[in-house]
Amino acid sequence: MLVRENVEKWSDFDPVASSTSLEKGAYAKFSGAPLKLLKTNNPVRTPSGHLPVLRHEGKKITKAKEIVNYLRQQNYGADFELSSLESSEVLAYISLLEHKLAPALVYMQWVDERNYTEVIHPWFRQNSPFPFNFYVPTMRHRRSQARVAHTVGEHITESKQLEDKVCRDAQQCLNLLTTRLGDEEFFNGDMPAMLDAIVFGYLAPLLKIPLPNNRLQNHLRGCESLCNFVKRVLLRYFPQSPEEMEEERKLKEEQQKRDVEALEFPHRRRNKVLAALFALTAMIGYALVTGIVQVEIVDEDRSGDDELDEDVDFAKNDRDQ
Numbered sequence: 001m002l003v004r005e006n007v008e009k010w011s012d013f014d015p016v017a018s019s020t021s022l023e024k025g026a027y028a029k030f031s032g033a034p035l036k037l038l039k040t041n042n043p044v045r046t047p048s049g050h051l052p053v054l055r056h057e058g059k060k061i062t063k064a065k066e067i068v069n070y071l072r073q074q075n076y077g078a079d080f081e082l083s084s085l086e087s088s089e090v091l092a093y094i095s096l097l098e099h100k101l102a103p104a105l106v107y108m109q110w111v112d113e114r115n116y117t118e119v120i121h122p123w124f125r126q127n128s129p130f131p132f133n134f135y136v137p138t139m140r141h142r143r144s145q146a147r148v149a150h151t152v153g154e155h156i157t158e159s160k161q162l163e164d165k166v167c168r169d170a171q172q173c174l175n176l177l178t179t180r181l182g183d184e185e186f187f188n189g190d191m192p193a194m195l196d197a198i199v200f201g202y203l204a205p206l207l208k209i210p211l212p213n214n215r216l217q218n219h220l221r222g223c224e225s226l227c228n229f230v231k232r233v234l235l236r237y238f239p240q241s242p243e244e245m246e247e248e249r250k251l252k253e254e255q256q257k258r259d260v261e262a263l264e265f266p267h268r269r270r271n272k273v274l275a276a277l278f279a280l281t282a283m284i285g286y287a288l289v290t291g292i293v294q295v296e297i298v299d300e301d302r303s304g305d306d307e308l309d310e311d312v313d314f315a316k317n318d319r320d321q
Contacts, residue, residue: 019105020064021052023201028054029237030078030192031071068194079193086188090195093180093187096173101202103151104170107163108206108216110144115211163215171219178223185232192233199226200233210251 028035054061054070061067071077082090109120124137152165177199186192187199206220207230220226234240 019102019201019205021201022204023197024052024054024064024067026192026200026233026237027068027078027194027197028071028076030197031076033071033074033076078191078197079188081191082188082193090193093177093195094198096176097198097202099151100169100173103148104166104216105202105206106144107148107166108211108213109209110141111148112163112211112213113159114213116141118212119210167216167219170216174220174223174226178225181225181229183225186229196229196233200230203230204234208251210254 025037028037052062052064052067054067056070059070061070068077079087079090108115110116121137121141125133127133128136148162148166152162152169181187184190187195203220203226206217207227211217
C-alpha cells in the first residue's frame, strides 16, 4: 500500500509550468493518495530532465502515463467508477484537447513574440539555474514554433494567420467543454476524475498566467462555468499559502495595468501633444498679461507716410539752400 509519495512538479502557474505537471498533480490529489507535492523550478536535476517526477520507496517515475498506472497499482485512482462509455468519452476529449487546445497554449506562451519576450523568457532567465537559463528558453522557443507549425499546418507562414488558426480551434474546444460541463461541478458528476485533471492542467495556466497578448484568456474568462471549475479545483485541492495569495494579488495588479495601457495606447501620443500645446498656450498668455513679453504694433502705412514727409522736407531744404 502507498504510504508516502512525493511528486515533484513545476511551481503552480509559473509561466513555464507544463500542463502535464499540473495534470498529474491534480490527478494524484483527486485519487486521494497520501502525497506531498514538492514545487520546483529546476527540472535539470530530475532523472529525465522533465517534470513531474513521482518518488516512492526508492522508485523514480518520470513518464506521465506511468505515474497514473503506478497510482492505480497502489489502489489510488480517480476513475475507477467510470463506465466503458464514459471512459471512451474521456479518450475522445483527450484527443480533442491535444489537437485543438494544446497547440494554442504552446503558441500563446512560447511562440507569440510579445508574450515570450515580456513574460516567458524573462521569468525563465530569472528563476532557472545557470547556464540553462540562457539557452533553454531560446531552444524551447524554436521547438515550439516548429511544433505549432507542424500541428496546425506548415502552409500557414504568416504569424497573424497562424494565431487566428490556433485561437479559433482553441475557442471552439473551450465552447465544447463549456457545453459538456454544463451546470455540473465536474465533468463526470460530483467527483473529479481523469478528464477533470486533464482539463484543469490546460485551463489553469491559461487563466492564471498574466500574458500581454491575452486573446485566448479573454475568451476563457467569458466561459463562466469553466472559470468556476478551475476555481473550484484550486480551492478544494490546492489551497494557497499566504505567500502565494500575495503573489497572485501582484500578478492581478500587473495584468490590470497591462489592460489599462493597452486601452490607452492609441490615444497616448495625441494626449501628450494636446497637453504640450495647452501648456505652451498658457505660458504665452501668462507672459503677455504680466508684461514679461511685450509686443509692439507698428502701423506700416503711417510709417510710410512719415518717411515720405521727411523726404519732402529734406528736398525743400535743399532748394532753399
